[in-house]
Amino acid sequence: MRMVAKRGFPVVLLLVGMALGFFLAAQWVPSVSAVPRQDYESLEAFTNILSIVKKNYVEDVETKNLVNGAINGMLSSLDPHSAYLTPELYKELQMDTQGRFGGLGIEITVKGGILTVVSPIEDTPAAKAGVKPGDQIFKIEDEFTKDMTLVDAVKKMRGPKGTKITISIKREGVPELIDFTLMRDTIRVQSVRSRNLEEGYGYIRLAQFQERSDRDVQKALEKMAAEKGGIKGLVLDLRNDPGGLLTQAVRISDLFLDSGLIVYTEGRIESQKQKYFAQKDGSWMDFPMVVLVNGGSASASEIVAGALQDHKRAVVLGTKTFGKGSVQTILPLDDNSALRLTTARYFTPKGRSIQAMGIVPDIIVEATPPQEAKADEKRRPGLREENLPGHLQNQQNQQQTPNSQQEQGDKEREKQIPSSGPTGDDSIDNDAQLKRALDLLKSWDVFKQVMQKKAA
Numbered sequence: 001m002r003m004v005a006k007r008g009f010p011v012v013l014l015l016v017g018m019a020l021g022f023f024l025a026a027q028w029v030p031s032v033s034a035v036p037r038q039d040y041e042s043l044e045a046f047t048n049i050l051s052i053v054k055k056n057y058v059e060d061v062e063t064k065n066l067v068n069g070a071i072n073g074m075l076s077s078l079d080p081h082s083a084y085l086t087p088e089l090y091k092e093l094q095m096d097t098q099g100r101f102g103g104l105g106i107e108i109t110v111k112g113g114i115l116t117v118v119s120p121i122e123d124t125p126a127a128k129a130g131v132k133p134g135d136q137i138f139k140i141e142d143e144f145t146k147d148m149t150l151v152d153a154v155k156k157m158r159g160p161k162g163t164k165i166t167i168s169i170k171r172e173g174v175p176e177l178i179d180f181t182l183m184r185d186t187i188r189v190q191s192v193r194s195r196n197l198e199e200g201y202g203y204i205r206l207a208q209f210q211e212r213s214d215r216d217v218q219k220a221l222e223k224m225a226a227e228k229g230g231i232k233g234l235v236l237d238l239r240n241d242p243g244g245l246l247t248q249a250v251r252i253s254d255l256f257l258d259s260g261l262i263v264y265t266e267g268r269i270e271s272q273k274q275k276y277f278a279q280k281d282g283s284w285m286d287f288p289m290v291v292l293v294n295g296g297s298a299s300a301s302e303i304v305a306g307a308l309q310d311h312k313r314a315v316v317l318g319t320k321t322f323g324k325g326s327v328q329t330i331l332p333l334d335d336n337s338a339l340r341l342t343t344a345r346y347f348t349p350k351g352r353s354i355q356a357m358g359i360v361p362d363i364i365v366e367a368t369p370p371q372e373a374k375a376d377e378k379r380r381p382g383l384r385e386e387n388l389p390g391h392l393q394n395q396q397n398q399q400q401t402p403n404s405q406q407e408q409g410d411k412e413r414e415k416q417i418p419s420s421g422p423t424g425d426d427s428i429d430n431d432a433q434l435k436r437a438l439d440l441l442k443s444w445d446v447f448k449q450v451m452q453k454k455a456a
Contacts, residue, residue, distance in 0.1 A: 046070070072149055079342050080110060080388045081328050083151050087336040092158060103158040104165070105187045106131060107242045107296075108150065111387055114138070115145045115153050117169075118322075118383060119240040119296040121189055122207055125182045131169065133240075133296060134383055138177055139168035161186045192216035197428060197438050200229035205237040206252070209244030209300040214251035221255070221284055231284075233441030235434065236304075237292045239318060243299025246327070250276045253307040256314070258283040260349060262307045265327050267344030272327070274344075288444045289314035290437035293361060295384055298322035305359045306348035315440060316361040318433050323385035325354025326392055342392065356386040356394040363440075365433050 050066055068084070075082045085093065095101040105124020108115050115137040120127035137145055140156045157165060163184045168177045191213045193205040202224040204217060224231050236256075243249075246263075253262045257278035264275040291305050291314045302321045308314035327344035346354050385391050428435050 072151070075339075075341075076149060077390070079326070079390050079392050080150075081324070081326060081340070082342050083149070083340045085151065085338050085340055086155075089151060089155065090332070090336060090338045092154070093330070093338075101158065101187050102161055102184055103154075103187055104167075104182050104184060105189075106157070108137065108153060109383070109388060110150055111136075111383060113147045115148060115150075116383055118242060118298075121187065123190070124187050125185050126180075129180050129182055131180060132171070134172065136170040137167055138170050139166075141166055159184045192220060194220035194224065196224065196227065197235065197434075198442075200232035201438060201441055202231050202234045203237065203434070204234065206241055206301075208241060209248040209252070211245065211248070213244070213248045214255065217252055217255060218282075231287045232445050233287050233438075234289045235292060235437045235441070236289060236308075236314070237434070238297045238301040238305060239292050239294045239433070240296035241298070241301040242296065242322075243301055243324065246300060246303070249300035249303040253304050254278045255282065256284055256289060256308060257311055258285055260311055262349065263303045264347050264349075265344040266347065267327070269343075272329070272344040285313075288441055290440055291316045292433055292437060293318040293321050293359060294367065294433075295319055295322055297359075298324040298385075302354045302359050303346060303348075306352065306354060309359065309362065310349040310352075315363060316359060317363045317365055317437055317440070318361050319364060319366060320360050320384075321354075321358035322383075323354060323356045323358035325357070325385075325394070345392070353394050353396045355392050356384075357396070358384060363436070365436050367431075367433050 050063070050070075053066060054061065054063065071084045075084050092101055104126045105121040106126045107118040107121065109118050110116065117131060117133055117135040117137065119133050120131045137153070139145060140148075140153065143156070145153060157167070159165065161184055164181055165184060166179055166181045168179050170177055189208050189210065191206065191208050191210045193207070195203050197203050202221075204220050206213065206217065221231070221234075224234075250262050258280040260278055262276045262278055264273075266273055289308065291308055293301065293305050293316060297305065297318075298321065302323070302325065305316050305321065309316045325346045326342045327346060328340050329343040331339040331341060333339065348354065348359075428438065
């Protein structure tokens with residue numbers, strides 16, 4: 001998400017204020033042309049319907065509530081990521097990017113009109129209670145969530161630390177709804193965690209792209225380099241990282257690249273056409289890397305994985321990523337609210353669109369869960385951008401023929417390697433993807449030594 005500011009949108013709009021809003025929106029358009037006649041006719045139809053509802057609806061309703069509903073409906077009809085954000089939600093977005101907010105710790109989206117869990121955030125009430133990716137949230141307290149907007153759902157689940165909330169979840173393969181009564185907590189997302197897998201082989205886990213993530217990664221690298229054995233190889237873990245700030249994706253990519261394009265964006269207006277390049281200063285280039293990804297790796301995670309893959313700086317290992325390749329610009333308004341609007345698409349250095357396609361790993365290793373959860377996990381469908389109703393289409397993908405798409409899928413399946421998967425603890429033996437990554441790094445070091453001896 002590009003943080004031009006952060007989340008929200010006012011709704012104290014009367015009919016005159018509604019018209020004013022259209023002119024406010026024009027502030028970031030390079031040139032203003034005459035509004036087509038059909039647009040005026042549409043606005044006239046809207047005001048007529050508003051007047052009829054105000055006069056004839058069974059109960060008295062406030063104009064601002066009707067306009068608010070119209071705005072939310074308009075934005076939700078565009079794509080799953082555009083939204084109208086109240087001052088409260090705008091403030092919460094600011095806290096999100098700082099890694100601290102009150103709530104449950106669930107990344108959610110809407111699929112088929114149903115709130116669906118993308119991923120619980122590590123070490124939060126939701127994760128500790130057993131909420132899983134793919135779970136469908138049918139009720140929040142006693143209110144059904146059918147056709148509830150993401151903004152409303154977030155507002156209901158957020159709250160002060162120590163307050164309780166009950167959510168009812170439908171899980172694939174379980175006939176009854178599962179009720180979770182959770183205690184809200186102050187969610188402090190620790191963006192970066194690091195440790196040594198073995199002497200000389202480092203591991204950095206990036207949970208979310210926050211304001212200080214690049215500095216935390218830099219500190220982790222400096223600490224590893226100062227330890228015995230230095231850094232012979234590094235695993236960068238972006239699994240289930242939902243993304244965050246575009247600036248952080250660029251800075252973290254820049255840590256591992258000394259030149260070249262990192263990512264570029266394409267939109268309708270000139271200000272949305274941006275290119276971001278790597279700088280040589282401060283780059284860590286003296287060791288091989290493996291980047292771990294999966295279906296929960298989205299947005300900023302995909303930018304980093306795509307940049308390092310295109311530059312041949314790292315081997316990408318795991319499963320195909322989420323496929324969120326669109327840019328959301330935050331446009332603040334005068335009453336401390338803001339509009340979150342999709343304004344551009346991301347492209348990797350080689351011109352690949354991430355949107356609804358994701359990043360396909362160089363080596364696909366499926367993460368098979370522990371034995372007791374195998375049956376449940378096999379039934380749970382993966383959730384990606386391409387599954388979301390109203391998602392932006394990938395223009396590059398539309399140009400492919402059905403046969404070429406089928407061939408791509410066949411090739412992907414041919415590379416899959418059955419394996420056991422992570423269980424959530426720190427043991428590498430319980431994480432097949434991480435174990436495979438370490439094996440690759442150690443193999444690279446062995447071959448390097450062989451080649452050096454041969455050259456000598």
